[in-house]
């Protein structure tokens with residue numbers, strides 16, 4: 001993704017905060033005359049900064065602009081709010097209900113929903129009702145993960161929560177960066193990256209054909225969505241199921257598909273998704289899907305069984321709740337208009353009722369002998385290298401290992417050769433690597449390269 005840090009974001013932010021300062025003093029000085037038109041929005045520099053782009057994209061108005069600036073103020077001009085609150089408190093008589101809260105640790109003054117209401121609505125009930133709409137999850141302020149209103153404490157008024165700028169909004173508007181939010185329980189997704197390329201992926205033909213279908217969809221999706229007849233029949237997006245044993249290249253394939261299409265791939269951590277706080281899970285997932293949609297991510301779920309698996313009988317309240325979360329997640333997956341890849345180790349774990357809802361089902365099989373030879377050949381280091389890499393890979397392919405286990409065996413073997421300061425990787429090294437991997441899986445090592453080891457030690 002492009003880094004826009006070379007353009008200074010400061011002039012537009014300055015203009016925006018000047019506007020906020022003028023609005024605040026106008027409101028503090030007199031509580032009447034709340035016509036929003038009385039104070040013109042600043043003319044932003046049309047300089048390609050994220051703030052200018054955002055305002056243009058959404059046709060930002062008086063209310064949304066004020067909310068954005070309020071959320072930015074504690075980060076950029078902290079004194080703006082503390083001065084305003086001080087001035088308000090000093091006013092005799094009619095004390096304006098400015099809301100606001102002092103942050104316990106930093107002592108900074110933070111705006112609350114009430115502060116926004118003070119600036120935008122006063123005691124105009126209709127205007128206050130309008131204001132609530134700005135904080136609904138489907139408003140672009142939330143959908144684009146910019147500003148949110150903190151959940152109020154139990155029993156407290158709706159607008160008493162703090163107005164928060166998200167971390168990604170700070171990165172975007174202030175740093176001019178399009179960084180993704182940091183991984184956390186509130187944003188339970190991590191980027192899948194790989195240093196490998198499409199040519200490193202070794203697959204049986206049917207698996208590769210399955211991936212080609214996904215790749216074709218990614219390349220032609222715009223045309224497919226537009227194609228008159230097909231477009232009306234097709235749901236938006238594409239949902240694929242990858243199933244197969246561990247270490248056979250499912251995650252790698254997802255990463256490479258994204259890489260080929262120039263899209264980022266994010267793996268959602270389902271174990272973090274289900275929150276014990278009612279409502280939190282849906283909020284977090286809402287943010288995640290909105291961010292994914294705005295950035296056109298490929299979404300990857302590792303434990304699809306938890307989602308599409310055979311439903312167990314509801315036994316207690318916790319399960320019932322979990323099922324409710326799962327239904328929510330399922331509906332987001334169904335509505336997503338990009339590529340979603342769901343993974344499972346066993347196809348038979350997936351409820352038959354769901355199998356038909358996938359647009360593609362790709363089976364990853366344990367690599368056969370020729371695939372194993374190719375994975376060995378691709379994984380071998382340049383130094384220490386085996387004497388005859390082709391023969392070496394062919395011989396090592398006799399062991400029935402997954403792609404991941406082969407990579408692990410090579411690493412173990414390489415460390416062994418380096419430890420002995422040898423520039424040659426021997427069959428003994430590789431056999432030790434294989435034994436190490438088999439042991440991890442609780443399998444018995446049978447030496448299938450004994451003749452090669454014997455020949456090597458005879459040299």
Ligand SMILES: Nc1ncnc2c1ncn2[C@@H]1O[C@H](COP(=O)(O)OP(=O)(O)OP(=O)(O)O)[C@@H](O)[C@H]1O
Pocket residue numbers: 200201202203244245246247248249250251252253345364375402403404405407
């Ligand atoms: N088919 C393959 N071709 C080339 N390398 C492979 C292949 N399968 C696995 N590997 C190697 O093993 C590593 C791990 O594979 P990957 O993470 O894709 O497995 P997975 O199928 O997602 O496993 P799991 O079910 O445990 O998540 C890859 O990064 C790659 O180095």
Ligand SMILES: [Mg+2]
Pocket residue numbers: 250251252302
């Ligand atoms: Mg995986």
